[in-house]
Amino acid sequence: MVTTTDLKNDTVLQVLWNVKDPEIDTVSIVDLGMVEKIEAENNHVTVTLLPTFLGCPALEIIRENTRKAVQGIPGVAEVTVDFIYSPPWTSDRVTEQGRAGLKEFGIAAPPRHLEEDGSWHVDCPYCDSTYVTMENIFGPTACRSILYCRSCKTPFEAMKPVSTLM
C-alpha cells in the first residue's frame, strides 16, 4: 500500500478498517488487500482500490461504503474512490488478519502455493483437517470455491488463489 506522508492518511486508513466485504463482515477491504493508495490533498481524499474479480457485483457497494466512511471524517470535504487494474489484485495480498477473519467466517484463506498442474490445497476452516475434497472450483461468488471436509463432514468455502503466474 502506498500512502503519501500526511497525517490524514492514518485517519483515513483507520476508517477503512471498518469497511467490510459486503458478504464477509469479518474482513475489511484493507485486510483483503484491496486498498492500493490513499491520497489527501487539502480536504479532498482519493482512495484507490483494486477489484478482486472484474465481474464482482459487490464492487459498487464497496465503492459507496468507502466513500461514506471517509466522508464521515471531520474536515473531509470531498471523497473520490477509484478502481484501478494495475497492479492486479492477487490473493497473496490478503493480510494475516484477513486470513484469520476469513477462517472465523468459515472460509478457508486462499492457499499460498499452487501445484504444477494448477491444483491447490486448503485445510478445513472448522476442524483444521487436511482431509478435504474439492466439490466445485466455482462457488457462490466469483472469488470462492466449494469444498467438503471428510473429517467433520461439513461443506465449506475457500477463497480462490489468484496469481499473475496463471
Place this chain on the structure above:
Amino acid sequence: MSNTEKVLSVEEREAVKALLFQLADDDFLFSYRASEWLGLAPHIEEDVASSSITQDTMGHSAMYYMLLENLGAGKADDLAHLRPAEERRNSVLTERVNGEGYYMDTPQYDWAYTVVRSYFYTQAKKVKIDSLRNSSYEPLAEVAIKVNMEIYYHLMHWRVWFEQLLSSTEDAKVRMTDAIKLVMADFGDVFSYGDQKEAIERFDIIATEEDLEENWILAITPMFEKLGNDLPVVPKNAERNGRNGEHTRDLVEAIATLSEVYRMDLSASW
C-alpha cells in the same frame, strides 16, 4: 488508469476502438448466451459454475466497454445495450442460440454444443489475452493481465467437460462430433479483424490474425492427440464476418431481449 498514458494518433485511437468493439461484443454475446442456461444446466454444481463463469465474462465485456467509454465512444451501458446488430462486431459464433426453443418456454438446448463452443471460444480468448498482455495500448494490457487470471479457471472447467464427454459413451461422442462441426462452421471470423485488419495489426495492439490462429491450434493439439480425434480446421473465409457487421437473425433477437429492460427507462441508474 495510468498517468503516463501516451497520446494516441487519430489512426491509432480508431484502431484501438475497432479492436475493443470486437473484444467487448464477443464477451458480451458469449456471456449472454451462457446466462440463458441459468437453471437449465445438467446439474446443480454446473449451474453454479457456469453462472460464475458468465458473471466473470460479463465483467470482462464491461471492462472493454469502459475502455471504449474512456476513448469517447459513448457510455459503456449504452454501447452494450443500444447498438443494433449491424453495428456489432462480435464473431457470429458467440451470437448463435444454444439450441432449439426459448428459455422462458420449453428450451431444448444442446449441452454438447455449449461445451464445444465454450472450450474453443475460451481457448481463443486465452490466446488473444496472452497477446494483449503485451499490447502497445497500456490500459488494455492492464485489463488483459487481470482477465488472464480469471479465465485460467474457465479454461480448466471447459477442458474437463470437453475431454470427459469425448471419452464417454458412443451417444456422447456422436453429439460432440456434431457439435464440433457446427462450431467450426462459425469459426472463420473468430481470429478475423474484418476490414480493420490492416489498421489493428499496424500498431502492435495485438498479434496478427495468422499468429493467433496458429497459437490456438497449438494450444488445442495436445487435447486432440490425447483423444485421438482429428484437429479441427479453421475455415479460410467466413460465410458471414461478424467483424464487418454481418450477422444472423439470432443476434437481432438476442439484442431485442437483452436490452428490453434497459430500454424501458434509459435514465434509470442500474
